[in-house]
Amino acid sequence: MHLLRDRRSALRARLSHDGLDALLVTHPANVFYLTSFRGSAGVVVLTLDGACLITDSRYATVAQGLAAAEAGVAGLTFVQVESSYEETVCDVLKDLGVSRVGIETAHMTLARHDWLERGLAGSGVTLRGTTGLVESFRQVKDADELATMREAGRRISGVMAETLSGLRTGRRERDVAADIDWAIRAAGFDGPAFETIVAGGPNTALPHARPGERRLAAGDLVLLDFGGVYDGYCVDLTRVAILGTPDPAALGWHEAVSEAHAAALAAVGPGVRASAVDTAARAVLERRGLGAAFHHGTGHGLGLEVHEAPRVGKRRRAVGSSVSGDDVEDVRLESGMVFTVEPGVYLPGQGGVRLEDDLVVTADGYQFLTHVSLDLFVV
Ligand code: ZN
Ligand code: ZN
Secondary structure (H helix, E strand, O other), rough: OOOHHHHHHHHHHHHHHOOOOOOEEEEHHHHHHHOOOOOOOOOOEOOOOOEEEEEEEHHHHHHHHHHHOOOOOEEEEEEEOOOOHHHHHHHHHHHHHEEEEEOOOOOOOHHHHHHHHHOOOOOOOEOOOOOOOOHHHOOOOHHHHHHHHHHHHHHHHHHHHHHHHHOOOOOOOHHHHHHHHHHHOOOOEEEEOOOEEEEEEHHOOOOOOOOOOOOOOOOOOEEEEEEEEEEOEEEEEEEEEEOOOHHHHHHHHHHHHHHHHHHHHOOOOOOHHHHHHHHHHHHHHOOOHHHOOOOOOOOEEEEOOOEEEEEOOOOOEEOOOOOOOOOOOOOOOOOOEEEEEEEEEOOOOOOEEEEEEEEEEOOEEEOOOOOOOOOOOOO
């Protein structure tokens, strides 16, 4: 409860600094972060002195419960949608007497935006685009979130260790993926965090291969990339195995990626730009002549979503502009930020290797959330 109150007051300070009277929160992960409401539809209007959860009759009991639990503590109120969400949002905003209302431009459709603009015409309420406001708070995890993610990391590591030792030639990629999905649930996760990747042989050259009919064969590299959602929070882990005798090229890729992974980790610490972690990994692969084979970012933030801030990649111009945000999307790392480090190399038609771990930035560096040996696993 206090946690939700603290999160909302931190965000209010930001709204007030940005000259906004309210924020219309429509992205489900952000709604959850501010209210612990987990329905498939729901909107929060956060004002400088209150918060209103708007949802429909399917979730009325849950929403009433959340509001009742907060009575007298943090002031969450509940408003039930009667006709449409848009109409209810317009009514609530008009009743609140707010004038400058932020919207989450990365998450609102143009259709909904146009509807709200028409519904609010002449009322004195104006909509202002914002990007990444709630996300900027979400990227630094609190103690409770970290405890959940450490446990999730421990559990997903167990699933990986079990899967690696169970790999056998003759099995189809899709069968291995089905076993992994079952094991993720059996390990206590709500479910997989994304579609499980099992790629064998030349398919390892596809960074986001879909598990297919191909049967694992002797000499194959096998890439496993999967994650789970544990108590709302995502973890994400990649390892590679070899079935039988490793081919020298595969060993070379694995060695290069291991070195890039270590270089990325060595760069992690509070105050460091996220892009510096990417540069460290990239420099190793470039030096080994594999720069062009590494064509994605080194990592991504993790939490309520499997891809969230901070982005750990090359510096680039941000899409949209936050009311008070930077033009360049390249945050300075802070203690409590959680992200993946996952350099990889992909040689079309031949194969690929990626090694991915999840970590949290600490006052003096980082700690792993995932714990599986980085050695090439030989089956
Ligand atoms: Zn992954
Ligand atoms: Zn990942």
